Amino acid sequence: DAGVTQSPTHLIKTRGQQVTLRCSPKSGHDTVSWYQQALGQGPQFIFQYYEEEERQRGNFPDRFSGHQFPNYSSELNVNALLLGDSALYLCASTTQLLAGGFEQYFGPGTRLTVT
């Protein structure tokens, strides 16, 4: 059973450009969340997709947008890149626990460098 997969592994972009990152959730998971992890920091929640709709959003500008496809895979798009967008972008898929609560599984991440 494949876990959460992300592509590409690494990416280098120039300020002002646009970027698209991709994620496939763990088999059987229908909810995908995206996180940004700056160097030396904990991950910060960007947004979450469920049933092809954005369900929750963190404190990120509209330059960050996303999409979920019918097969539950997801894309994260960032427009007008800034140097401060350089980070590891993590995708997580969610399952609801029988005992209550949720559990999230993370992919290996995409390292974005903006120059």
Next chain:
Amino acid sequence: GNSVTQMEGPVTLSEEAFLTINCTYTATGYPSLFWYVQYPGEGLQLLLKATKADDKGSNKGFEATYRKETTSFHLEKGSVQVSDSAVYFCALISYNTDKLIFGTGTRLQVFP
């Protein structure tokens, strides 16, 4: 709002030493609590979890107990190995959402 506070690192230990990494939280309701581990160059792996007060999560020799009275979820291991060297993140999910809120992480370095 909800938040997680972890002890700052790095934590430097010799192999077979006892490990404690402190974590406290602020949350409304009854959150679920997690420890994630991140090895160099990799994503996050779930290490252990606890979903209600007094639950003890355990995995690979690591343990953490959900203490509601002290709002804490400290990570412990009786005898660390060099292979445990990584960054450890404490996190919570509040009861009505599945958004993870992370601490800033604690780097553990174990030397032979």
